[in-house]
Amino acid sequence: MSQEILIGLDCETECAVDGCSGSDCQHALIPHQARITVVGAYWEVMGAPCRRVFRDLAELRLFLDTFPELMILAFNGKFDMKMLRYHGVNIPIERWVEDPCLQAVASYVKVPEDYLQWYEAKRKEHNKARKKGRAHREAGQHSLKVLAPYFLGVDPFWEPEDHDDDQYVLLDTEYAYKLHSVLQTMLKEQGTETFYREKLLPWSRMFLEAEERGVMLDMDLVNRGAAESEAMAKEAKEALDKLWAPAYAAQRLQAKAQLADQYGAMETKAIAKLKVSTDERVRKTIEKYHGLYLQAVEKIEPFNMGSPSQLKWLLRDYLGLDIHGYDGKESTDAEVLERLAAEGREDVKLLLKYREQTKLASTYFPAYKEMARDGILHGSFNLATARTGRTSSSNPNLQNQPRSLRQIFRARPGYKLLVKDLGAIEPTLIAYYSECPVLYDVLAAGKDFHGFNANVIFGQDWDLKALKKERPAERDMAKEIGLSVLYGAGGTRIRIASMKRGYHWSDEKCRQIASNLRAAWPGVTDFKRQLDAAARAGKPITNMFGRKRQFTDPDDVAMHAFNSLIQGTGSDLLLDGTHRALQEMRSKGIDAHLLMTVHDELICEVPEGRAEECDAIVTRCLTDYKLETPHGLVPLTVEGGIADTWTK
DNA sequence: GAACCACGCGCC
DNA sequence: AAAGGGCGCGTGGTTC
Numbered sequence A: 001m002s003q004e005i006l007i008g009l010d011c012e013t014e015c016a017v018d019g020c021s022g023s024d025c026q027h028a029l030i031p032h033q034a035r036i037t038v039v040g041a042y043w044e045v046m047g048a049p050c051r052r053v054f055r056d057l058a059e060l061r062l063f064l065d066t067f068p069e070l071m072i073l074a075f076n077g078k079f080d081m082k083m084l085r086y087h088g089v090n091i092p093i094e095r096w097v098e099d100p101c102l103q104a105v106a107s108y109v110k111v112p113e114d115y116l117q118w119y120e121a122k123r124k125e126h127n128k129a130r131k132k133g134r135a136h137r138e139a140g141q142h143s144l145k146v147l148a149p150y151f152l153g154v155d156p157f158w159e160p161e162d163h164d165d166d167q168y169v170l171l172d173t174e175y176a177y178k179l180h181s182v183l184q185t186m187l188k189e190q191g192t193e194t195f196y197r198e199k200l201l202p203w204s205r206m207f208l209e210a211e212e213r214g215v216m217l218d219m220d221l222v223n224r225g226a227a228e229s230e231a232m233a234k235e236a237k238e239a240l241d242k243l244w245a246p247a248y249a250a251q252r253l254q255a256k257a258q259l260a261d262q263y264g265a266m267e268t269k270a271i272a273k274l275k276v277s278t279d280e281r282v283r284k285t286i287e288k289y290h291g292l293y294l295q296a297v298e299k300i301e302p303f304n305m306g307s308p309s310q311l312k313w314l315l316r317d318y319l320g321l322d323i324h325g326y327d328g329k330e331s332t333d334a335e336v337l338e339r340l341a342a343e344g345r346e347d348v349k350l351l352l353k354y355r356e357q358t359k360l361a362s363t364y365f366p367a368y369k370e371m372a373r374d375g376i377l378h379g380s381f382n383l384a385t386a387r388t389g390r391t392s393s394s395n396p397n398l399q400n401q402p403r404s405l406r407q408i409f410r411a412r413p414g415y416k417l418l419v420k421d422l423g424a425i426e427p428t429l430i431a432y433y434s435e436c437p438v439l440y441d442v443l444a445a446g447k448d449f450h451g452f453n454a455n456v457i458f459g460q461d462w463d464l465k466a467l468k469k470e471r472p473a474e475r476d477m478a479k480e481i482g483l484s485v486l487y488g489a490g491g492t493r494i495r496i497a498s499m500k501r502g503y504h505w506s507d508e509k510c511r512q513i514a515s516n517l518r519a520a521w522p523g524v525t526d527f528k529r530q531l532d533a534a535a536r537a538g539k540p541i542t543n544m545f546g547r548k549r550q551f552t553d554p555d556d557v558a559m560h561a562f563n564s565l566i567q568g569t570g571s572d573l574l575l576d577g578t579h580r581a582l583q584e585m586r587s588k589g590i591d592a593h594l595l596m597t598v599h600d601e602l603i604c605e606v607p608e609g610r611a612e613e614c615d616a617i618v619t620r621c622l623t624d625y626k627l628e629t630p631h632g633l634v635p636l637t638v639e640g641g642i643a644d645t646w647t648k
Numbered sequence B: 001g002a003a004c005c006a007c008g009c010g011c012c
Numbered sequence C: 001a002a003a004g005g006g007c008g009c010g011t012g013g014t015t016c
Helices: A057-066 A077-086 A100-107 A113-129 A144-152 A166-190 A193-213 A219-242 A245-273 A279-298 A310-318 A334-342 A346-371 A401-408 A425-434 A437-443 A448-458 A464-470 A472-486 A491-498 A505-518 A523-534 A560-587 A610-622
Strands: A004-015 A034-045 A048-054 A068-072 A096-098 A216-217 A381-382 A392-394 A415-423 A593-599 A601-607 A637-643
Touching: A004 A077, A004 A166, A004 A193, A004 A310, A034 A057, A034 A077, A034 A166, A048 A057, A048 A166, A057 A472, A068 A077, A068 A166, A068 A401, A077 A096, A077 A193, A077 A245, A096 A193, A100 A144, A100 A166, A100 A193, A100 A334, A113 A144, A144 A166, A144 A437, A166 A193, A193 A593, A219 A245, A219 A346, A219 A401, A245 A279, A310 A560, A334 A346, A346 A401, A415 A610, A425 A437, A425 A472, A425 A523, A425 A560, A437 A448, A437 A523, A448 A464, A448 A505, A464 A472, A464 A523, A472 A505, A491 A505, A491 A593, A505 A523, A560 A593, A560 A601, A560 A610, A601 A610, A610 A637
Parallel strands: A004 A068, A068 A096
Antiparallel strands: A004 A034, A034 A048, A381 A392, A415 A601, A415 A637, A593 A601
């Protein structure tokens, strides 16, 4: 058997959409809207560098087929693999075995903040000097642009004007290849290599397949919904235009007066400057500036209710409304508008409706229409963006889809969607890490966590079993406040939550409630203190999956260490469980696919006939972690089930 | 015209 | 002592 050899590959892509001229065009990132211009390859034989450039993908395919001992190293390989596989180079995902980007994610030693800032300054300098070609975008802490100069000590490098330059693609590939061995040594020393190899890499492969599979949309619903939201937004706007016509007129008058002042001043100045001040010259000057004034009046923009600053003027200055939020700051956000609407402002109700519908009509429906190919939406999932270790999603972001639109996401014919989410995962993990006896008791005994908080907040001793039915409003408020305080919120947050519901509690009372809640979870408060101290001392914080994060700025620790640990662990637990479930389903010959994850939720597509079986496997894999504490195991729970669409 | 920022809002 | 955190995207508005 021939020995495996690592080969670094890097794809350069460009926008392949006819007539696209968008400056912030993302098409080069979307397989079916991109073209691969060139692929660079770099490897070493007995320490000697070998380089090769492929412009013909058939040639690359032949090359890879001919040398099966070549295993692939690629920086953010999910992207390159996706591009290559989409464009006909059918590389099995198992052949992608190294990814320096994921190594950098696993490493708790990061590129320092001041280096990033230095690089940022360099980048801006370069962009300014650039004559043509695309500007360089901000480089994140896990980008090759930053990692290579920092860890390899090479100069910052920039893409050439002609994008398929041989030298450039080879440089990229070589840096990725060399970065790999530097980081490999680092990860070994840190004890993070296993996390990289056994967790991040398999997860990234898992997302590669999820992205390739994509999720089916009900395009009839999309088209209907798009038309409907546009119509409703238009309707709300027209009604508002009528109600606010006097305000628009006033704004216009004000703008005209301002222009009159402005041009009047210019006119006076010009007349004063006249060398020969004949009546004729003066008359001409006046005519000139009056003409300019009239031109400017023509150009006065109509009132734009999409502009927060204009809205502020209308609501506050013209209508005389109080637009202070519960945090004391002026704003036109939903919180302020909802208060005004509750006070009976019909126009503000319409504005809220307008906002809601324009959000759908400008953000979500267009994305479905433009980004779905053949009715299938292929989002992208990123393991290297969120500092906590959560995944993020983009192009489009599948993790912020409005609940009201989720029926658009459907299972393919013959399949079902298996939608499962981890129940109260964050309180569960807080109980595990903090070993707080009270929190453990509430969760282990299946008591009502929010009801418990309601009693603390209202100073009552209500029956926990009956509270959900008898005092839903109080429980709902406790849900918001209790979780917030557990995550670190204070009195301000409580004031906001209570004022929203019509309470008028003093700052002092709110601070007292926050303090009472912290005292109600003594273990949590202690643990947070200890964790903060460790983080401030620069100690890397390790979670149960081997993910490590270090804080280098002691001032940045407040709340971050704790939230990062909890969020990151929740995310890791979901991904790990999902990955194991998929392996098991595949090993049983089930044609199951992951479609997406949303932090504590997964959506799989499973064959109709085996959906129950899959449900059982997923449920078991998500709950079989042993969350041991001195008081016993903290139970993990899973909710959700089998459906045709993404709804519960 | 491009880059950047603030705001607002969808989700967890 | 006090403090929620994490994302991506569209729009308006400013600046170079």
